[in-house]
Amino acid sequence: MSTVDWNSLDAPHTYLYTGPMSSAGERLNRFALSLKVPANRAAFLADARAYVSTCSLTPSEVDMITRRDWTGLMQAGAHLQAILKIAATVGESLWHIGAHCAGMSVEQMQSACPRRRDGLPPGFP
Numbered sequence: 001m002s003t004v005d006w007n008s009l010d011a012p013h014t015y016l017y018t019g020p021m022s023s024a025g026e027r028l029n030r031f032a033l034s035l036k037v038p039a040n041r042a043a044f045l046a047d048a049r050a051y052v053s054t055c056s057l058t059p060s061e062v063d064m065i066t067r068r069d070w071t072g073l074m075q076a077g078a079h080l081q082a083i084l085k086i087a088a089t090v091g092e093s094l095w096h097i098g099a100h101c102a103g104m105s106v107e108q109m110q111s112a113c114p115r116r117r118d119g120l121p122p123g124f125p
Helices: 019-024 026-034 038-046 048-052 059-067 070-075 080-089 094-102 106-112
Strands: none
Touching: 019 026, 026 059, 026 080, 038 048, 038 080, 048 059, 059 070, 070 080, 070 094, 080 094, 094 106
C-alpha cells in the first residue's frame, strides 16, 4: 500500500504557476482571456473549431480545449483564472475544474468541500 505525501508540491498535488509555465501557456491564456469579449464568446460557442483556428493554438492545445481537459490545460501552463473563462463560457464552473483535477465527479467534490452557510467562523476578527 502506498502513502500519499500531501505536503508535496509535486504533481498531482498542486501545480505552481511559474514564469516558465506562464511562457508555455501564453497562447492558451490569450485564447481564454479573449473570451471576456461577448462577441468572441458567441463566436466560440457557434463554431469552436473555427474560433480556435484564429488563435495560433497547437493541435494539442485545441484538443485539450475541445475535451475540457482542465487538468491538462493547467499542466500546459494555462492560468486557473484563464481556464475559468473557458469553463464559464461552456457552462461549467470552478467545481468542474477542481473535480477534474482531483479525478472525481462534481458531486463528489461538492460533498467533500461543503460550502459554509453560517457566516464567519467563531472568533474571526
